[in-house]
Amino acid sequence: MxxxxxxxxxxxxxxxxxxxxxxxxxxxxxxxxxxxxxxxxxxxxxxxxxxxxxxxxxxxxxxxxxxxxxxxxxxxxxxxxxxxxxxxxxxxxxxxxxxxxxxxxxxxxxxxxxxxxxxxxxxxxxxxxxxxxxxxxxSPKREATVSYEFEVGDTVNIKNVPSVAHTRLPGFLRNKSGTIETVYEGAYVYLCDTGSDGIGAPMPVYCVRFEPEELWPNNAEQNFSLYADLYAHYVEAPATSGTRA
Incomplete structure (x- = not known):
């Protein structure tokens, strides 16, 4: 990385x-x-x-x-x-x-x-x-049948996927939690297969809202949110034990 x-x-x-x-x-x-x-x-x-x-x-x-x-x-x-x-x-x-x-x-x-x-x-x-x-x-949008694991309002964690040559997941979002803001209709591909990073094939894309205190604890301005469009492979449900995978 x-x-x-x-x-x-x-x-x-x-x-x-x-x-x-x-x-x-x-x-x-x-x-x-x-x-x-x-x-x-x-x-x-x-x-x-x-x-x-x-x-x-x-x-x-x-x-x-x-x-x-x-x-x-x-x-x-x-x-x-x-x-x-x-x-x-x-x-x-x-x-x-x-x-x-x-x-x-x-x-x-x-x-x-x-x-x-x-x-x-x-x-x-x-x-x-x-x-x-x-x-x-x-266009990256494809006519493909996909299932949506999350809906608007769900709390999700962002994976720390292994990346080698290229990734579409910003480093500062890894292992952080956010809220699903938008579920985009349809399936979306990427321009190439990123290997261990996990994107390439058609999959859902979610807009995830992050609060600054979650991303930069004790070192961020307040009264704003950060939004990121993320491929489904990068998003997972929070661990039931309270710890992140």
Whole structure:
């Protein structure tokens, strides 16, 4: 479990960035575009075939896993799209699209000559698929029959599930208790199977309300609640003995 997942309530992590610009530098727009095109061309989507050579699955989960694989000290050092750049670059290397040596050589080439023209080309079919993806989206909601273990008003505990590469459960909620605020209709999947973390297949999602004193005892402001949408696998009934599993 990475330090990045335990930020809630931690102190002394350094100054908080107040940057309000979506893109700080021009190259960040290109990284956003590359990520969007990769998602649109990912082969699991039911979209028209294109001549693209992109042949492997890429989702928001893969982007997050790439960023979270960074050493925590590196993670906190880089800005938002710098993390994206690292994750995407590592993905292309790991999947054989380019070698680390080739990437380093191209980087040196463009650093030595910033005015060097970028590659051109592309295909109208690729452009059309990207546009269709942006219009259609990729909803996590699925038509599946599921049973709901909890209802609005129930008190629940949050599990401390084992996580390796990626999780959707914030660290500061683990082993805490809350109240079911909303039971979302339908079943929801995640973008990938997270293994021991336990999500991926269609399951219910609950909105859970937490009180600040439960999350940060003797160290929280009052008169507010924190809400988190959590997959059913993360939520369990309180232990009858009064102790948490």
């Amino acid at each position: 990475k330090l990045q997942h335990y930020l809630g309530g931690l102190e002394g992590l350094g100054p908080v960035s107040t940057e309000t610009r979506v893109f700080v530098e021009e190259w960040e727009k290109r990284i956003f575009g590359i990520h969007t095109a990769m998602m649109a061309l990912s082969p699991q989507l039911p979209l028209p075939a294109t001549p693209s050579e992109f042949r492997t699955v890429w989702t928001w989960a893969d982007l997050r896993k790439g960023a979270e694989s960074l050493n925590p000290f590196e993670y906190f050092k880089f800005r938002y799209y710098e993390k994206w750049l690292g994750g995407i670059s590592g993905y292309f290397i790991d999947n054989g699209y380019i070698t680390a040596e080739e990437l380093d050589a191209l980087t040196d080439e463009y650093l030595s000559d910033p005015s060097k023209p970028l590659p051109t080309g592309g295909s109208p079919a690729i452009d059309e698929r990207v546009v269709q993806y942006l219009v259609d989206g990729d």
